[in-house]
Amino acid sequence: MLNFKHLHYFASVARAGGVIRAAERLHLTPQTLSGQIAQFEERLGVALFDRVGRRLELTEAGRLALSYAEEIFQTGSELEDLLKNGADQRFITFRVGIADVVPKFIAHRLLAPVLNLAEPVRLVCEEDRLDRLLAELALHRLDMVLADRPMPPGTDIKGYSHPLGETGVAFMAAPALAARLTGSFPDCLDGAPLLLPGRDSALHGTLPRWLERQGKRAHIVGEFDDSALMKVFGEAGAGAFPTPAASVADVTAHYQVVSLGETDEIRERFFLISAERRLAHPAARAVSEHARSGLFAQTEKSN
Amino acid sequence: MLNFKHLHYFASVARAGGVIRAAERLHLTPQTLSGQIAQFEERLGVALFDRVGRRLELTEAGRLALSYAEEIFQTGSELEDLLKNGADQRFITFRVGIADVVPKFIAHRLLAPVLNLAEPVRLVCEEDRLDRLLAELALHRLDMVLADRPMPPGTDIKGYSHPLGETGVAFMAAPALAARLTGSFPDCLDGAPLLLPGRDSALHGTLPRWLERQGKRAHIVGEFDDSALMKVFGEAGAGAFPTPAASVADVTAHYQVVSLGETDEIRERFFLISAERRLAHPAARAVSEHARSGLFAQTEKSN
DNA sequence: GCTTGCTGTTCGCGATTTTCGAACAAAGAG
DNA sequence: CTCTTTGTTCGAAAATCGCGAACAGCAAGC
Missing domain, CATH: 3.40.190.290 (D-Maltodextrin-Binding Protein; domain 2)
Structure with a gap:
C-alpha cells in the first residue's frame, strides 16, 4: 500500500526544488524530509531523485510520480473542500x-x-x-x-x-x-x-x-x-x-x-x-x- | 490537509459494509477503525456514517467522500504499479x-x-x-x-x-x-x-x-x-x-x-x-x- | 590555497500517533 | 430471555514521526 504521507513529502520537495525550501513551507526540518524520502524510495525500490552535486534532480520515475501525486492531491483537496464547505x-x-x-x-x-x-x-x-x-x-x-x-x-x-x-x-x-x-x-x-x-x-x-x-x-x-x-x-x-x-x-x-x-x-x-x-x-x-x-x-x- | 490514512480506513469500512469485515481485510482490529473514523469525522466536521441500529450507513457526505476516495486510491495504486513494475x-x-x-x-x-x-x-x-x-x-x-x-x-x-x-x-x-x-x-x-x-x-x-x-x-x-x-x-x-x-x-x-x-x-x-x-x-x-x-x-x- | 555558506545526509532520542487488549452497550435472532 | 453480533470507550503498548546535533560535499569569495 502506497504511503501517502511519503508521497506528499516527495511532491513538496519536488515542487520546491529542494528539501530546505520544502521544509520551510511544510514547517518541518530538512532532515525529516530527507529521511522520509529515502524511506519512500527504499520502499518503492526506485530512485525518485538523482543526487547530482549538492542538488536534487527528478529522475524519470520521479517525474512520473510527481504527475500522479499532483493529480491525487488535487482531487484530495477538492474532496476536502466539498466536505468542509459544501457539506450542508x-x-x-x-x-x-x-x-x-x-x-x-x-x-x-x-x-x-x-x-x-x-x-x-x-x-x-x-x-x-x-x-x-x-x-x-x-x-x-x-x-x-x-x-x-x-x-x-x-x-x-x-x-x-x-x-x-x-x-x-x-x-x-x-x-x-x-x-x-x-x-x-x-x-x-x-x-x-x-x-x-x-x-x-x-x-x-x-x-x-x-x-x-x-x-x-x-x-x-x-x-x-x-x-x-x-x-x-x-x-x-x-x-x-x-x-x-x-x-x-x-x-x-x-x-x-x-x-x-x-x-x-x-x-x-x-x-x-x-x-x-x-x-x-x-x-x-x-x-x-x-x-x-x-x-x-x-x-x-x-x- | 486531508489525512489519507483516515480516508483509506473510511473507504475500506464503507466498501466492506462494517468495521469488523473491514478490520479483517486490513489485518487490524475493529476498535482501531472505529476510533480512526470517529477522529476523521471530527476533523472534517461532517458525519460520514449514520449509526442506525447496529449498522453503519453512508450519509450523503460519505457517498461523496467514497467516490472521491475510490478515484484517489485507484490512481495511487496505478502509480505504485508503474513504479514497482515498469520503473525500468x-x-x-x-x-x-x-x-x-x-x-x-x-x-x-x-x-x-x-x-x-x-x-x-x-x-x-x-x-x-x-x-x-x-x-x-x-x-x-x-x-x-x-x-x-x-x-x-x-x-x-x-x-x-x-x-x-x-x-x-x-x-x-x-x-x-x-x-x-x-x-x-x-x-x-x-x-x-x-x-x-x-x-x-x-x-x-x-x-x-x-x-x-x-x-x-x-x-x-x-x-x-x-x-x-x-x-x-x-x-x-x-x-x-x-x-x-x-x-x-x-x-x-x-x-x-x-x-x-x-x-x-x-x-x-x-x-x-x-x-x-x-x-x-x-x-x-x-x-x-x-x-x-x-x-x-x-x-x-x-x- | 583556505574559508564561508550553502546543499543534503546520518544518528539517536523524545514526542506524537497509532494500534491493540479488555471491557462495555445495544441491536437483532433464536 | 439468552446468545450472538454489532459498534464503541478506555488505557497502555508499540510503532512511527520529527527534531537537535553532527557530518559530508559542493560552490563561491577572500
Whole structure:
C-alpha cells in the first residue's frame, strides 16, 4: 500500500526544488524530509531523485510520480473542500446507470418516485452498456444500475440484484407496415420485417426462440443497442419491434406506431443492481419499493 | 490537509459494509477503525456514517467522500504499479506544450534534437492556448512549454523563461496574389490583404504597429490562433501572412506560396518555459542548448 | 590555497500517533 | 430471555514521526 504521507513529502520537495525550501513551507526540518524520502524510495525500490552535486534532480520515475501525486492531491483537496464547505447541501445526488437496452419509458417510470421523495434529490443518469456500468458501480461512481437481467454471474465484479418486476412483450409497428401484415397476432409476425434489441439485451436471445416455437419465420432487419433508436426506425416503417407491454401506452403516445398484439410467453424483467446487498441509498430504496408495490401490474391494467 | 490514512480506513469500512469485515481485510482490529473514523469525522466536521441500529450507513457526505476516495486510491495504486513494475522503462517521456501561435516548422526544428539524444525519448506534444498550457505546466502535467513570449508577469502561476533565439519576419503569399501586389518589399504590402496571428500571439500587436510606422495601410482580412491554419488560408490566396524568416524554406517547401520579402525590424522570439528555474529534464536541456548554439542564425544563412 | 555558506545526509532520542487488549452497550435472532 | 453480533470507550503498548546535533560535499569569495 502506497504511503501517502511519503508521497506528499516527495511532491513538496519536488515542487520546491529542494528539501530546505520544502521544509520551510511544510514547517518541518530538512532532515525529516530527507529521511522520509529515502524511506519512500527504499520502499518503492526506485530512485525518485538523482543526487547530482549538492542538488536534487527528478529522475524519470520521479517525474512520473510527481504527475500522479499532483493529480491525487488535487482531487484530495477538492474532496476536502466539498466536505468542509459544501457539506450542508440540501440536495443528495443519486447516480443511476441505465443499461442501453432498458426502454426510456420504463426507466422513467422506475425512477419517477425518486423525484417525489420528501428530501430533494438530484438525479444523475448515465446510459451505457451493462458491463461498463457494472464496472463503474464497483468503483462507487454509480449508486445503482438498472438492467433487464440480474447480475451476470461470470464476472468477478460484485453486485447484488433486486428484481423490480416483469411484464409481457408487445409488438409495435408503423401503421403503414401494420396494414400490410395479414392475419391476427401472432400470425402477422410470420416473415414480417423485425427489429431486434442488441446483443446486450436479454430479449436478443429469447425473442427469436419464441418465434421459432410459434412456427413463424424470423426476418430480422436490424439490431439496436439503444431501444429508443430502435423505436425511431420502427416508426419509419423499417420493421416491427418489441416493447414491454407495460409501456405500450407511452410508446403509442410518443411514436406514430400501433400495437400488433401482446404475449405473456416472453417476459421482460427488470432489475436494480447495487454494490451492497442492502439498499443503502434512500432513493434506491424508494425505487425498489415503488416497483415492488405492483408498478407493472397497475400499469398493465390501466393500459 | 486531508489525512489519507483516515480516508483509506473510511473507504475500506464503507466498501466492506462494517468495521469488523473491514478490520479483517486490513489485518487490524475493529476498535482501531472505529476510533480512526470517529477522529476523521471530527476533523472534517461532517458525519460520514449514520449509526442506525447496529449498522453503519453512508450519509450523503460519505457517498461523496467514497467516490472521491475510490478515484484517489485507484490512481495511487496505478502509480505504485508503474513504479514497482515498469520503473525500468527504456523510454523517458518528454511532455511538451506548444502554444498554438508557434509555427509548426519552428516547433519541429526546436524539438528535433530531442529525438536524437543518446537515451531514447518518447515525445508527447500538446497544442493549446498559452494560458492553459501554463496551468498544466504548474500541475507538472507538462515538462516544458514552447511559446513566442516569455512568461507573462501578471499571472500567479510560477514558471521560468529561457530564450531560445529570435529571427526576423518574412511575408509570404500565394503566387497569384503576389503577382497582383505592385512594388518591391515592403511597399507591396500597402493595402494588401493580410492574415494576422491571433490575439494570443506576440506578433498580433507589433506587426500592425510596424506597418503603421512604414506608412502602409493595414488591410487585415483574418486572424488565426493556429499558424498552420493561417498558412492554409494564405496558400488559398486569402492574403499575405507573416512567418519567421528562419522557416521560409520550410514554408515554401510545404505550401504553394512565395516570399514577398523579409524584415529584421520585427523580431519574432521563442522561449522555453519550465516550472523550475534550472532545466531538470535532459530533453529540455537538449532543446535549450541546441537552440542557443545558433540554430536560427544558421538556418537564416542557409536560406 | 583556505574559508564561508550553502546543499543534503546520518544518528539517536523524545514526542506524537497509532494500534491493540479488555471491557462495555445495544441491536437483532433464536 | 439468552446468545450472538454489532459498534464503541478506555488505557497502555508499540510503532512511527520529527527534531537537535553532527557530518559530508559542493560552490563561491577572500
